[in-house]
Amino acid sequence: GAGVSQSPSNKVTEKGKDVELRCDPISGHTALYWYRQRLGQGLEFLIYFQGNSAPDKSGLPSDRFSAERTGESVSTLTIQRTQQEDSAVYLCASSHAGGYNEQFFGPGTRLTVL
Amino acid sequence: GIQVEQSPPDLILQEGANSTLRCNFSDSVNNLQWFHQNPWGQLINLFYIPSGTKQNGRLSATTVATERYSLLYISSSQTTDSGVYFCAVGFFSSNTGKLIFGQGTTLQVKP
Numbered sequence: 001g002a003g004v005s006q007s008p009s010n011k012v013t014e015k016g017k018d019v020e021l022r023c024d025p026i027s028g029h030t031a032l033y034w035y036r037q038r039l040g041q042g043l044e045f046l047i048y049f050q051g052n053s054a055p056d057k058s059g060l061p062s063d064r065f066s067a068e069r070t071g072e073s074v075s076t077l078t079i080q081r082t083q084q085e086d087s088a089v090y091l092c093a094s095s096h097a098g099g100y101n102e103q104f105f106g107p108g109t110r111l112t113v114l
Numbered sequence: 115g116i117q118v119e120q121s122p123p124d125l126i127l128q129e130g131a132n133s134t135l136r137c138n139f140s141d142s143v144n145n146l147q148w149f150h151q152n153p154w155g156q157l158i159n160l161f162y163i164p165s166g167t168k169q170n171g172r173l174s175a176t177t178v179a180t181e182r183y184s185l186l187y188i189s190s191s192q193t194t195d196s197g198v199y200f201c202a203v204g205f206f207s208s209n210t211g212k213l214i215f216g217q218g219t220t221l222q223v224k225p
Binding site for chain 1: 154164174210211
């Protein structure tokens with residue numbers, strides 16, 4: 001596709017349930033990033049994938065968060081046993097290889113944990 | 115620690131006015147981007163500018179990497195310029211390309 005796509009656009013879940021968020025990067029972009037934006041805040045880095053290298057997971061807030069990426073395509077972010085503080089917009093970005101290249105963002109998934 | 119600070123936090127302008135938004139950062143950078151977040155939450159790329167000066171229509175940006183700041187200029191502002199402007203920085207000291215975001219400048223342009 002022309003841009004980064006994410007699904008679902010909105011997700012409402014109950015505390016304690018697991019959720020899975022999906023990101024489809026721009027074709028040809030080998031680097032993929034997940035960020036989180038809490039209400040009224042800037043974005044916080046979560047995880048970075050680059051090709052077949054080991055991902056940088058340094059931003060994941062707890063072991064309830066995990067992410068996978070198959071090759072250089074789709075990525076999924078999974079949050080287990082959701083808590084109310086997980087409520088936020090989760091944004092995905094992609095770029096060409098190399099950490100210094102311009103990143104392009106998807107529309108985000110708004111997660112609400114009741 | 116690594117920091118990105120934006121100023122001012124809030125800005126109210128009359129349509130047609132000019133403005134300057136500032137981003138200060140604490141270390142050497144290999145990436146600096148300016149974004150506009152529209153009311154629907156979409157981040158729109160304005161500039162990729164780790165150094166130098168760029169212009170795009172009514173917008174322009176300058177990054178002086180040696181002095182660790184970047185400026186975003188908006189001229190002849192329009193109501194559609196309203197929203198939140200973010201500066202995001204990638205640092206050489208990071209092993210990956212993660213961006214560190216400032217807290218944003220919320221701009222309101224009144225007709």
